[in-house]
Amino acid sequence: MPPPVSQMLAALMAVAAIAFPALGEAAAAPGDAATDLGAPPEVPTQSSPLTDPLDSPRWEDMRREFFGAAPVRFDARITVTAPVNAEDPLNVPVSVDASALPDVREVVVFADFNPIVKVLSFEPAGAAPRLGFRLKLQQSSPVRAAARTGDGVWHVGGSWVRTSGGGCTLPSVGSASPLWQQHLNEVSARLWPGGGYGDRLRLRIVHPMDTGLAAGIPAFHIEELAVSDRSGKPLMRIRAHEPVAENPVLTLDLNKGAADTGPLRITGRDNNGNRIDARVLP
Amino acid sequence: MSPPRSLVAAATVAIALCGALPASSRAQGAPAGSSPTVASPAPPAAFDYRLVPQQIAAGVYVLVGHLEDFSPQNGGNIVNTGFIVGTSGVIVIDTGPSKRYGEQLRAAIARVTPLPVVLTINTHHHPDHFLGNQAFPSETLAALPEVIAGIAAEGNAFNDNMYRLNGDWMRDTEVVVPRLTLTPGRLSIAGRDLEVLALGGHTAADLVLIDHASATVFASDLVFHERAPTTPHADLARWRTSLDTLGALQAKRWVPGHGKVSADTTPITETRAYLGWLSETIKRSAESGADMAEALTRPLPAEIRPWALAESEYRRSVIHLFPAAERTALAPASGTRP
Numbered sequence: 367m368p369p370p371v372s373q374m375l376a377a378l379m380a381v382a383a384i385a386f387p388a389l390g391e392a393a394a395a396p397g398d399a400a401t402d403l404g405a406p407p408e409v410p411t412q413s414s415p416l417t418d419p420l421d422s423p424r425w426e427d428m429r430r431e432f433f434g435a436a437p438v439r440f441d442a443r444i445t446v447t448a449p450v451n452a453e454d455p456l457n458v459p460v461s462v463d464a465s466a467l468p469d470v471r472e473v474v475v476f477a478d479f480n481p482i483v484k485v486l487s488f489e490p491a492g493a494a495p496r497l498g499f500r501l502k503l504q505q506s507s508p509v510r511a512a513a514r515t516g517d518g519v520w521h522v523g524g525s526w527v528r529t530s531g532g533g534c535t536l537p538s539v540g541s542a543s544p545l546w547q548q549h550l551n552e553v554s555a556r557l558w559p560g561g562g563y564g565d566r567l568r569l570r571i572v573h574p575m576d577t578g579l580a581a582g583i584p585a586f587h588i589e590e591l592a593v594s595d596r597s598g599k600p601l602m603r604i605r606a607h608e609p610v611a612e613n614p615v616l617t618l619d620l621n622k623g624a625a626d627t628g629p630l631r632i633t634g635r636d637n638n639g640n641r642i643d644a645r646v647l648p
Numbered sequence: 649m650s651p652p653r654s655l656v657a658a659a660t661v662a663i664a665l666c667g668a669l670p671a672s673s674r675a676q677g678a679p680a681g682s683s684p685t686v687a688s689p690a691p692p693a694a695f696d697y698r699l700v701p702q703q704i705a706a707g708v709y710v711l712v713g714h715l716e717d718f719s720p721q722n723g724g725n726i727v728n729t730g731f732i733v734g735t736s737g738v739i740v741i742d743t744g745p746s747k748r749y750g751e752q753l754r755a756a757i758a759r760v761t762p763l764p765v766v767l768t769i770n771t772h773h774h775p776d777h778f779l780g781n782q783a784f785p786s787e788t789l790a791a792l793p794e795v796i797a798g799i800a801a802e803g804n805a806f807n808d809n810m811y812r813l814n815g816d817w818m819r820d821t822e823v824v825v826p827r828l829t830l831t832p833g834r835l836s837i838a839g840r841d842l843e844v845l846a847l848g849g850h851t852a853a854d855l856v857l858i859d860h861a862s863a864t865v866f867a868s869d870l871v872f873h874e875r876a877p878t879t880p881h882a883d884l885a886r887w888r889t890s891l892d893t894l895g896a897l898q899a900k901r902w903v904p905g906h907g908k909v910s911a912d913t914t915p916i917t918e919t920r921a922y923l924g925w926l927s928e929t930i931k932r933s934a935e936s937g938a939d940m941a942e943a944l945t946r947p948l949p950a951e952i953r954p955w956a957l958a959e960s961e962y963r964r965s966v967i968h969l970f971p972a973a974e975r976t977a978l979a980p981a982s983g984t985r986p
Binding site for chain 2: 447448449451453454457459460461498500530552553554555556558566568569570615617629632644645646647
């Protein structure tokens with residue numbers, strides 16, 4: 367039987383502390399793990415201002431990476447709807463909703479245990495702070511959304527998704543066939559005006575969204591996307607990262623009447639500089 | 649449930665009269681005239697699927713699995729398998745989810761009859777239907793061509809996943825691809841008048857086996873009974889057409905792929921109605937502009953809710969089927985070629 371994880375961790379910390387004193391100090395800050403191999407490492411309650419409702423050992427890393435010194439709180443007013451079990455790790459449907467929060471400026475979505483943690487972020491300038499999309503998951507992980515409100519506070523919600531894994535290191539379907547090249551960045555879309563949520567826009571863009579983690583296939587993914595109205599006023603800006611699923615499908619709730627003055631414009635580019643430019647008629 | 653004693657006795661006597669095998673090979677079998685489930689040696693306590701063949705007609709046996717999803721508790725025994733005892737051999741319909749299951753199925757058959765297995769059919773390429781193949785003579789393994797191709801292409805990935813889902817029940821399980829190709833039509837084997845139907849819709853190819861003497865239809869996973877159908881490789885329109893074909897057969901009993909045996913076409917009608925509802929619901933969700941995550945949370949109709957795994961299978965089906973419905977709902981936007 368292998369030794370308990372806590373002991374192995376403590377031993378690793380000890381090695382790290384000797385080889386990289388600075389790293390050891392930062393990583394083992396709260397405890398005496400380096401000297402006391404028998405005791406499990408203490409939970410750093412002092413350095414953690416809030417308790418992660420998803421109980422993920424990665425939360426502190428996530429907090430540092432995404433929010434630094436900014437104020438953060440877990441908040442039930444931002445929800446992440448996703449299946450408990452990812453039937454398809456290449457296409458995990460996720461819907462983020464921060465519309466119960468006032469004055470949302472930006473929303474960031476990330477998955478603690480993905481090899482590429484950041485999934486996407488969006489700025490809902492003329493839209494509800496909501497977004498539906500699909501992502502690739504490499505292993506079971508919390509999927510979180512954090513909304514920054516006008517006062518500079520980050521509000522975090524999320525849910526666990528279990529998966530058999532492999533979503534990020536598998537080659538895209540597109541990478542195995544040259545067919546997509548003729549259709550790269552083609553947009554299909556439809557607008558559902560009115561309804562309870564403003565003007566709903568759904569769109570699909572043909573793109574392999576290669577993560578760079580499948581052998582011999584470099585990262586190739588959409589980076590920027592914007593939806594604007596006829597006058598060029600931005601309604602939604604999205605920054606996409608590698609974990610967004612192949613041929614991204616997005617669901618947006620634009621402010622009511624956004625499309626009344628004429629066609630909406632969808633623009634963007636991928637990391638190779640290929641442009642996206644399409645018009646959607648109401 | 650054990651079969652009525654008189655039927656078992658009749659079947660066993662019939663086999664004994666045919667004198668198909670030398671006495672030595674009967675050592676493991678039950679003596680003629682006694683209940684075969686009583687005289688058998690006790691199987692090992694650990695990883696025991698407790699397979700008890702249920703006789704549903706003369707020489708026709710079914711092993712009904714749990715109405716559950718794969719788990720380390722059930723070891724993957726969520727599937728129905730069956731066998732038909734002829735005058736000179738046994739025809740096996742599906743081999744179960746693991747090597748252990750295959751071995752225990754083989755032992756269960758040996759408790760019923762000493763006759764050799766002469767044909768082992770995999771009805772389709774889903775792992776609970778072929779991962780017991782190792783326990784059967786490789787020269788008897790047979791399937792439709794698309795099923796053989798499916799097992800060869802996806803078998804190992806399925807097997808890996810089954811280890812994750814079922815744990816140590818799967819030990820030593822390996823994929824064995826059938827070599828014999830079955831074609832649709834009448835098939836006389838081991839003294840049984842059988843018929844192969846090559847249908848599809850649950851997967852690319854779903855084999856249905858009819859035993860004409862007993863008017864029994866082994867309907868494979870085209871039919872589910874009080875258990876929500878699974879759709880990872882489904883073509884719902886084709887599946888419903890296949891169910892129409894099945895419903896028109898003159899048969900006395902139907903063995904679904906999952907769920908209990910039926911004496912009428914109720915499970916066919918119910919499966920067909922569910923697929924119709926599923927297809928319509930997914931199409932309507934996509935046409936109404938719903939996001940996939942929103943479609944997942946839709947409540948189920950009252951008549952489906954009591955079925956085993958109704959909620960979880962519906963959610964899985966949305967993930968399988970929604971993307972295609974969505975592509976139909978979204979139109980190409982203008983100016984898409986920069």
